[in-house]
Amino acid sequence: MSEPNVHTLYERAKRLIPGGTQLLSKRPEMFAPGRWPAYYRSAHGCEIVDHDGRTYLDMSSMGIGSCLLGYADADVTQAVVARVEAGAMSSLSVADEVELAELLTSLHPWAQQVRYARSGGEAMTVAVRIARAHTRRDVVAFCGYHGWHDWYLAANLASGDDDQLRDHLLPGLAPLGVPRGLAGTALPFSYNRLDQLEAIFAEHQGEVAAVVMEPLRRDDPQPGFLAGVRALCDSHGAVFVFDEITAGWRFALGGAHLNYGIEPDVAVFAKAFGNGHPMAAVIGRESVMRAAEETFISSTYWTEGAGPAAALATVRKMQRVDVPGHVERIGARMRDGLANLAQAHALPLEVSGRNALLHLSFDHPDHLALQTLLTIEMLDRGILAGAGFYGSLAHRDEHVDAYLAAAEEAAGVLAAAIEAGDALKRIGGQVRHTGFRRLT
Numbered sequence: 001m002s003e004p005n006v007h008t009l010y011e012r013a014k015r016l017i018p019g020g021t022q023l024l025s026k027r028p029e030m031f032a033p034g035r036w037p038a039y040y041r042s043a044h045g046c047e048i049v050d051h052d053g054r055t056y057l058d059m060s061s062m063g064i065g066s067c068l069l070g071y072a073d074a075d076v077t078q079a080v081v082a083r084v085e086a087g088a089m090s091s092l093s094v095a096d097e098v099e100l101a102e103l104l105t106s107l108h109p110w111a112q113q114v115r116y117a118r119s120g121g122e123a124m125t126v127a128v129r130i131a132r133a134h135t136r137r138d139v140v141a142f143c144g145y146h147g148w149h150d151w152y153l154a155a156n157l158a159s160g161d162d163d164q165l166r167d168h169l170l171p172g173l174a175p176l177g178v179p180r181g182l183a184g185t186a187l188p189f190s191y192n193r194l195d196q197l198e199a200i201f202a203e204h205q206g207e208v209a210a211v212v213m214e215p216l217r218r219d220d221p222q223p224g225f226l227a228g229v230r231a232l233c234d235s236h237g238a239v240f241v242f243d244e245i246t247a248g249w250r251f252a253l254g255g256a257h258l259n260y261g262i263e264p265d266v267a268v269f270a271k272a273f274g275n276g277h278p279m280a281a282v283i284g285r286e287s288v289m290r291a292a293e294e295t296f297i298s299s300t301y302w303t304e305g306a307g308p309a310a311a312l313a314t315v316r317k318m319q320r321v322d323v324p325g326h327v328e329r330i331g332a333r334m335r336d337g338l339a340n341l342a343q344a345h346a347l348p349l350e351v352s353g354r355n356a357l358l359h360l361s362f363d364h365p366d367h368l369a370l371q372t373l374l375t376i377e378m379l380d381r382g383i384l385a386g387a388g389f390y391g392s393l394a395h396r397d398e399h400v401d402a403y404l405a406a407a408e409e410a411a412g413v414l415a416a417a418i419e420a421g422d423a424l425k426r427i428g429g430q431v432r433h434t435g436f437r438r439l440t
């Protein structure tokens, strides 16, 4: 019997695995339903060979931001293989945990202690537990996305507004399975809106355990915003937590907060920290982190050795090579090239976000059809491209050139589709999904 092709395999997956994939952002439906190749055989640099043996240049998310050095980076792979061959798990712990803690605290002198986990959302949950244990309080004020866990989805249990996550994660997320007793424990505020955070503190005097946010995402912090959050946390005795899961290492060597001179009480790293290998760290001030000795936080596979080996090799490489500078330059070339071809073809294409993490959208009533068509046209030219571009160290000028040459041809097709109003017909299937919905 011949091997199933990538699409029939995914159809089987949808019957066996609810939701198809383990991460919403990896669903093929989020790119081009029925066309995006769900499975891969191998990935090196910024090239992926899919399950059917087709080779693609990855100009999309590079493993949802996890492979900032590129796929199968030689230095990281060597360290991980050495650890695997030496035994990645045993009854004892690996010394790399200690060395890594020293490295993290030397890069972030405000932090003295470190705990480890293996994925971003769980590490954020560790951080929130520590903050709650330290303050003996329940309420978390947050901005942005921080994972799938109960403490966070509880925001949508709010009475009067059960869609509080619409601007932070996705609209219309039912908090099914999250205990109703958590209602009122997770309160959102918008980035750069200090007034909203002030209102939360005013309304919940003595109840706020933590303020949880990314130092930045799409927008720059307005002057005084991050310092204002720091001052509010100080005056109300709340723990200031920076989620550096996506921003860390991409915008600075360490947490992106280092660029702004604002010191949190806790910072959380995952994704690029292990460059494709599961690894996460919660770093913090000793006064706060000590609470982790009073509340039970413990897991078997947080002690395996491949994660710390990967993170040590990753961070050491980032100390040798200016990764933030590289992805900034590559992203700037992408942004300029896309702006030029949008202008040349009169396409309503908008490129937003920061150069190291670009976002593409269309200001057009058929925006989803146009995005899907762009992805399909790029797939036909051997390139994985979606609504975002996460640059990596593996992306070189020749990859940007190849992308822009293919995008130039695709832009012609899109311009013709807009002219004829037939983008949907050209897709010949469904438009991409944008949110969380049932697949079966």
Ligand SMILES: Cc1ncc(COP(=O)(O)O)c(C=O)c1O
Pocket: 119, 120, 121, 122, 124, 145, 146, 147, 148, 214, 243, 244, 245, 246, 247, 270, 271
């Ligand atoms: C800022 C931020 N926090 C938390 C998470 C969740 O991390 P993970 O998917 O590793 O659980 C993500 C993932 O996209 C993220 O970008």
